[in-house]
Amino acid sequence: MSSLIPVLILLCSRTLEAFYGIISDCDEVFNYWEPLNLLTRLFGKQTWEYSPEYAIRSYAYLLPFTIFNKPLRIIAALLPSVQIPPYLQFYLVRLAIALSTASAEIHLANTLAYVSPDVSNWFLILQAVNPGMSHASISLLPSSFSMIFTLLATASIVNYLKYDRFILKIQNSINEKLRSLVKAKTPDYDESLKLLNHMYTESMIARKRHFTMAILSIVVGGLLGWPFCLALVIPFGLYVAFSLISRKSYSQLLTFGALGFAAILFISIVILQIDTLFYRETSFVPLNIVLYNVLYSDEKTGPNIFGTEPLTYYVHNLLLNFNLVLPLAVLGILSPVAFEKFNLKQIKTVQAPILLWCAIFFSQPHKEERFLYPVYPLVTLSASFFISQITQIFGKTYFFARAYTFLCKLVLFATISSVSVLRIVSLVSNYSSPLTVFRYLPASNSDVPENVCIGREWYHHPSSFFLHPNQRLRFVESGFRGMLPGDFVEPVSNSWAALFNATSAKPQGFNNENRYNPDLVIPFSECDYYVDLDMPVNPEMGEIQVFERAKTVGDWELLVCDKFLDTENSYGIDKILYIPDREITIFTERLDSLYKIAQDHPHVKKLLSWVQKRYILINSLLGPKYETLKKHPYAQKIANHQGIIYLQSLAGQLKHWIIKNASQLQIPQPAIEFFTNGQLQYHQLCLAKHK
Template sequence: MSTNAVSGPHSKPSTGKSSKERSRYLHYNVALSLTFLVGMVSATFAIIPDCDEVFNYWEPTHYISYGSGLQTWEYSPLYAIRSWLYVGLHSLAVLPFSILAGLDKKHEFIIIRGILAAISSLAQTELYDSLCTVVGPDIGFFFLLILVPSAGMFQAVPAYLPSSFAMYFVMFGMATFLKNSRDLGKALVFFSVAGLWGWPFSIALIIPQLGLWVFEGIYQGGVYWVLRNSLQSIRGPLVVLATITLVDSIAYRKIVLVPLNIVLYNVFGGEGRGPDLYGTEPWWYYLANLSLNFNIMTGFALSSIFFQALGMIAWPTSTNRHQLVLQFPFYLWLSIFTMQPHKEERFMFPAYPALCLNAAISMFWVKHVISQIMRTLKSNISGETWGTVAVFCISSVAALISILRITAINTAYSAPMGIYNFDRDLTLDGNVCFGKEWYRFPSSYFLSESARPRFIKSSFSGLLPGTFSESDFGFRTGTWRIPENMNDLNQEDPSKYVPIDSCNYLVDSYYRDKKETSLEPNYILDIENWEQVSCKPFLDAAQTPFLDYFT
C-alpha cells in the first residue's frame, strides 16, 4: 500500500520522500518546543471546571501517595468502574520528584499536570509531523496553527481525565497509522492504551482508519492477508488489556475488567441507573460548547466534508485517501455523543485533534480557492501568497478569540484554586469544610497533610464522596474495602456530612444579590463565628447575563 501524498493542489503526487525532504513550515523541534511551551502555561494556569476530575482522579491519586482522600462510589469494589492502574501511573510519575526534591503537595499537583502536558506536546508534534509527511505540509501546519492556541486544547491538555489521556494516545495512534499504514499493530497499541487504560469509547475514533486498512488490504493482499495481519496485530492490545486487568484485580482483590464495567454502566446501566442521573442536555449542547472552545474553527470543521467534495470535483488529483478518511472521526464522534442525553464538555476531548484536523483541511481548500481566484485575476502578488495571507488572517482571528476566552475564564473563575495561596505561617489543619462550594474543591493537594476535606449540608441532595479507609493495617486498604453507604443511584447519604461546629475552616462563596437560605446562609457575614483567612474574586455569572450566555 502506498503512502503517497500531495503537498498542494498543483503539486505532483509524492514519491515517498522522507520528512526531511518534504517542504514544511516548522521544523519538528520548533513545533515540539511550541506545543510544550503552551502546554506548560496551561498546566500552570488552567482551572479545574469539572468536579469529576477532582473526586475520581486527583483524590484517589492523593490517597495512593499520602494515604488520605475522598472516595466516590465508582471506586467501591461493588461497582469498580474506575481503574487503579490509571491513577497509580500518575502517582508513580510524580514520586521521583517528591522523593528527590521534597516538594510541597501543590507543586506535585503542577508537576503531574506538566507531565500530562509534555506527553500531549509530543503527541501533537508527532501528528503534525505525520500530516506534513503523508498528507501535506499545508494541512500539517494549518492543523498546528488551529490546535495550539485554541481554548479547548488549553483546558483539555493538562486535565487529569481519561478523556484527555485518550486524546494523547489517539494522536499517537493516528500519527503511527499515517506513517506506516500497512503495519497496523503499532497503531493498535496506541489506540488500545487510549481505550483500555484511558476511555473505552475512544476506540471509535480508529474505525475510519481501520476501515481504510481493511479495504486496501483486501484490494492488494486479499482476505487471507487481512485476517493474518489482524491476528498478528492484536498481540499488543491483548498485553495492554492483560496489564490493566492484572493491576486492577490486585487492587480490588477480585477479577475486574474496568473497561467493560464502564461500558456496561454507561450503555446498559438499566432503568433508574446510568449517566443520565447526573443531568441531561439538549441535542445542540456540543455545537454550542465547541463553538465556545474553537469559535469559528468549529464551523470550518463541520464544513470540511463540503470543502473536500468541492475540491475533489474541481481538482481530483489534489486529494489522497488519507485526506478524505481523516475527516470522518470527528463526524462519527460528534454524532455518537450528540445522541446521548447525558453530555459533558470532557466527552469531546478525544475528538479535539480531529476537529482541528477537519478545520485544517477546510483551510487547505480555502487557500487553494483564493489562490486560484487571484491567479485568474492576474494579481501582481502571487495567488499562493494571497491564499496563505487569507488563512493566516482567519486563524489569527480564531486564535485571538480563544486567547480572550482563556483569559476571561482564568480571570473570572480561578478563585477556588487561588484561595489556598495565603500566608504560609498559618497552619491549615483539621477539618476544611465545603457546603454549596463542594463541587469546586480543587483536591487535597491544596491542603496540608494534617487537613481533611469534609462536607456540611447544603441544598444539594445527591450523593457526595465519602473518605478512603486510612487503616494502618496494610498498604492502602481502601482500594479493596467496601465503603459504607455507597450507591449508584445518586441517592443522598446523610452520613457524608459533618456538623458545622466540627469545622476548623469553611470554604464558601458570597454573592451580594443572592438571598441566603437556612441551608446556605452567608457564612462570610457571620463575623462572630468566622474569621476571614483568604478571599479571592469570583464572577457572579447570574448577575452577568452576557458573559453567562457566552461562557
C-alpha cells in the same frame, strides 16, 4: 518537519495552561485527583465508583502518574528545611500531561508535513490557541488520556495510508516492468526491478509497523483510558479490511487481525491484574464501565440520572471551544478536499471518526464537555485541511495569487487567534479562583487533624493536593441533595499491602442512584477552615452565613478572597470573551500622551516638513503624467471596453443593492444587547479560619 515557530508557540501555550488553566469538571477532581492523592499521600475522598461493589474506575490508569511522588519525597528528606508545598505534585502531573499532549501534537504535525507543510503548521497553530484544548490538554481525565493516544494513532494512520499508497504504486511499477521485460524477451534480471522489490519489502514492513502502532495506541487509549474510544478505530479498520480484500491480500488481513487481537488481549490482561490487586476481586474496569453506562442503565441508575441536555448543548459548547475553526472543520468534512500526496479517500478515512463520535454522543441524553475531548484534535485537523486548500486555491505562481494567500492566512490567523486567546483569558480570569484560594491554606507542623470544610461549592474543590498532611476535606450541609464523595480508608502504613487493604475496603452508605447520604456531612461546629462564596445562604437547607461582602461573620478570620464569576447574573459578549477595556484605555492614553510629546519635538516637526515637501514634489512630477496617461488612446480603449463598462455597471448595482437592503436590515434587539450591553457580576470565593 514542522516549522519551529508554531512548535514553540504550542510548547509555550501548553506550559502556561498547565500552571494557569482551570479545572473544568468536578469529576476530574473526585474520580482522579483524589484517588491519585491516596496513592501518593495516603488520603483522599472516595466516590461510589471506586467502591469494590461497583468498580468502574481503574487504578491501573492512575499508576503512571505516581512517578513524581518518590523524587519529591527524596528532595524533602534531603532538604528538611525547605517546605515543599503539597500542590507542587499537582502541577508537575499537569505539566507532564500538557507536555505529553504537546509531544503527540508535534508528532502528528511532523507526520502531516508529508501531506502538506501548510496543513502541519496550521494544525499546530490552531491547537496552540484552541480554548477547548486549553483544559483538555491538562486534564487528568481518561478522555484527555485517550485524546493523546488518538493523536498518536492518527499519526500512525496517516503513515499507514502513505505507505499503503506507496506500495500500490510500487506494485504497479513492478507489474509494468515485468510486462516490458516479457515483451522484450529479456532474460536478464533488471537492476531497477531489484530496487523496486527492495522498496516494496521495506514499505510492507513500515506499513505493518504503523498499523501495529495505530492499533496499539487506540487500544491503550481505550482500555487504559476510556473504553468508548475503541470506536474510533472502526473507520480505519474498515479501510484496511476493504483495501486488503480488494487486493486479495487475505494473509495480510489475517496478520493485521491477529495483531489487533494480541494488542487487546495483552493490555486487557495487564489492566485486569492491576485492578484485581487493588479491588482484591476480579475486576475488569473497561467492561464494568460499558455495562454501567449502556446495558445496566435505567431510570434509577446510569449516566442519565446526573442530568440530560438538548442536542444544542454540544453545538454551543463546540462553538465556544473552537469559534471560527468549527465551521471550517465542517466545511473540511463536507468538501472534497484532496492533496497531491493524500487523496480524498485517505482524508475521509482520517476525518470519519469525527462523524462516528458525534453520531454516538450527540444521540445520548447525558452530555458533558469532556466526552468530546478525544476528537478535539481531529476537528482542528479537518479545519487545517480546509484552510490549506482555500488559502492555496490560486497557487503561488503569480503576484496576486501570493498576495491572496498571504492576506487570507493573515486574516484567518488574526481572527482565530484573537477570539481564542480572549476566550482562554476569560476562562482563567473568571474561574481560576478555587486554585488560588486553596493555595492559601496555612501549613502546620502539628499532627492535630484539621477539617477544611466546604458546602455548596464542593464541586469547585481543586483536590486534596492543596491540603497539608494534617488537613482533610469535609462537607457541611448545603442545598445539594445528590451523592457526595466519602473518604478512602487511610492505609496504616506506607506499603503496597496497606494500600491494597484501603482500596479493597467496602465502604457503607454508597449507592449508584445519586441518592443523598447525610452521613457524609459533618456538623459545622467541627470545621477549622471554611470555603464559600460571599453570597446569601439558604438557612432552611442548613447553610450558614460566614462571608458577607468579602468579610467574615462571627468567630472567623478571613484569610483570602478571589473573584469568581456569577454566571447567572452575567450576560453578553463579556461573559464569553475577555474584553480588555482597561488595557485599551491605558494604551490609548499612553499613545495620546506620546503623540502630544512627539508633536512638539523639533526633530518630529522637521521630519513632517520634509515629508510634506517630498509629497508636493512627487505630486507635481507625477500629476501631469497621470493626466496624460488617462488621455492616451490605449487607456481610453481599455476604459471604454465592454467588459470594463459591464463590471462598473455591476459594481454600481451591487452598491445600490447593499445601500437599499442595509437601510431595511433590522438587527434583532437581543443581538444588539448581547454585543453592546454585556455585564459581568462577580462573587468572592473566600477562605476563613476559625478563631
